[in-house]
Amino acid sequence: MSEKAKYTYSSVGAMFRHVLGKDAVRPVEVTVKTKQMRSVQSFVRKLEAACLATAGSAMVFK
């Protein structure tokens, strides 16, 4: 496996750390606030529901 192929997109940061060296990076912890996540979930749910509802439409474009 080549050096490039070894790193998948889930480990982009690992590659960056490898290039820069361990001392150049530092950890950052971020707590996920579920209340905030709810707005993304709500938007995506509405979008998915709206986009699924096209079967059987009577409209014709002419």
Added chain:
Amino acid sequence: MSALQVSCEGHRLQDSASAEFVDIQSPFSNFDFVEKRFAKSQTIHRCFSLARSANCCCCVVEPLVDVGLLDDDTKEMRRLGYHVATTNFRLSFWKKPASSKQEFNALAESDLFGYMIVRCDGLDPADPQWYVFEAVLSKYDHPHNCVSMPGEYNLAVCGRNFRMRGVMFCQQNKLNKRCAQVSLRALLSRIVPGRDVAYSRINAIAARVAKSIGETFNPSDGMSVMQIEQVLTDFGIRYKDVDYPRAAKSPKKLARLKKEIPYTKFMYAGAESGLGALLGFKVHGGDEKSRHIIPIFGHTFNKDSWVSDARKFYFNDKDQYSAYMPSDSWTSSFIGHDDNLGPDFCVPRAYVLPEDVDYVVELYRSEVKYSGAIAEAIAFQVLKHLQNSLQVDEVWAPRLIDALDDGNVVLRSVSLPCESYIVHLHQMRAWDGTEESRVAVDGFSQMKLPSVMWMVEVSLPQLFPANEAKIGEIVLDATVLLKQTDFAERKVSRKFLQSIQFIRLPSAYYFPKSVSKSPEGKIINFFSAPSAIKSHVGVIHL
């Protein structure tokens, strides 16, 4: 040039038996010419008007025979039972004068403003109906007139080959092509192999859909949502479409849906970094089921737009997007064609009222799996979560945090291949002239980034319109399909985490590493790495 290109572009590349050189400068009258030669066709007149606006000097008129797609079109009309006797002309507009073949040979490709192939089907010799079979004209030459993905078309004029960039305009003839077919051809011809699409192929797909539900298909009756979807699918185009009346079960819900998922969001995302958009709307006075549809492929950018500030300041606009400022706040108009009226119109973003819009389609760039609207929503949440841990420099961090708190952070989602991002990073210059370090650029070059990414650019209200600049970007994997279950309560799915590639802000990059649990809930563990860019940089122009 491949055999496929020749077969699809053969009608444009054919040599003509003769050429007429028309001086279209003063005192030439577009009105007289179009009235006399093309039966007052409004769309043909519109093309002449655009050529006049661009100060064109000469129009070369060449008769064409039915070859390639013109031949295919004629054969299809005859298959449908129409007794047509077609006449075609290729008209090309030039910015320099030429009154003979010899003078024409001195013109360069840069002198070409555009061309159109006009056609009369000859169904009724007493009432000739001229229409634009296709036209490609140069975009209005203004930096704030944005068309992100013009097509490239080969054509011949007087035996010489030229290449023309633009978005093809096509017009219906009410026989074998209506607004849906011509809108699809306009957008698809830029991206399919061979650079064009035969109406016979679009109609064959539509007929297959009709047959699958026990119906017959007559192209003159127009196309349904299902047929449009199938054409896009057959051509390998990913898209997101909303059929508003079907999605909402009652008039009250319909109004709410149109506010929560506004059609302009899809049009902007498609025009800004996708393959364009389709807008379907009611025609006042038309029959109950019939709608008109037009292709949208660009937008204007108005630095002095009042909308971005006023919507919060005066109108308490509390929708999904009120927590941040989408970059379309500075869009005054979308750019699109209307096959009934002509090419390259500006459609003011508020002119088509939501109650008149029934259908919208956002066409994605190749390999993109989700909408730019979702990318923006994810990016905003990532920024909000990261807000308290930002380690950006002391100048920009407080400004960004203020903007996040006030709902004033500007987000602009752009889908792009990973190679384009590396080039963008390489060319990046901060306001003080600093470049990103070679080590960092090389680091990204060595990574296996997703083939296509959503880059959601982060900016501030005074910075974005005035400097066309940003303070960073959130880079997401556009090739992973995210669903609402990925954002479910108390859950941060692996896919969601994987979709976040990294965040670049002044002085630092942030990379998601893992997810862990704590008594307070889930924690995303990032690690940060230094960036040499400590100030704002220009936004990307695709």
